[in-house]
Amino acid sequence: MNDERGSATMELALLAPVLLVLLGFVVFLGRVTQARAEVDAAARDAARAASLTRTVADADVAAQRSAGDTLRGQGITCRRFSVGLDTSRFTPGGTVTAEVHCAVSLAGLHLLGLSGTKTLVSRFAAPLDRYRAITGGSSSADRPGGSNAEIGGP
Helix, strand or coil: CCCCCCHHHHHHHHHHHHHHHHHHHHHHHHHHHHHHHHHHHHHHHHHHHHHCCCCHHHHHHHHHHHHHHHHHHCCCCEEEEEEEEECCCCCCCCEEEEEEEEEEECCCCHHHCCCCEEEEEEEEEEECCCCCCCCCCCCHHHCCCCECCEECCC
16 A cells, blocks of 8 residues: 655645745736836826827926826836927827836845836827917927936836
């Protein structure tokens, strides 16, 4: 008769570390996916806020504020954060494009050997109303990726 007492305990002892690493990897993927979705939302909100303004300078300010507010509201902390605004088509019927860069921390995932940050980037374009007035005023945002002001993090 085969004596298999203790074999289940041994199998569990061998599989437990593998299962814990797998669980940690799932948590990592969930955190990155959540952060990516929030950066996408920040880019969308930044482009939309910029599209509602009348000047390029106001568009830049609105985009910065909106992206930061969106990330802060969702509890996303960026170690490095910037919003680039392409206003080269900032004319009635044109578009404005916002690009958000957010370096999210991987802190808390040391068991997987992960540390540092992961930079997430998202772009979104919003249309400008064809029947609205746009006044003068420009900033460095007149060129693609022009306004790249650094913000200390949302």
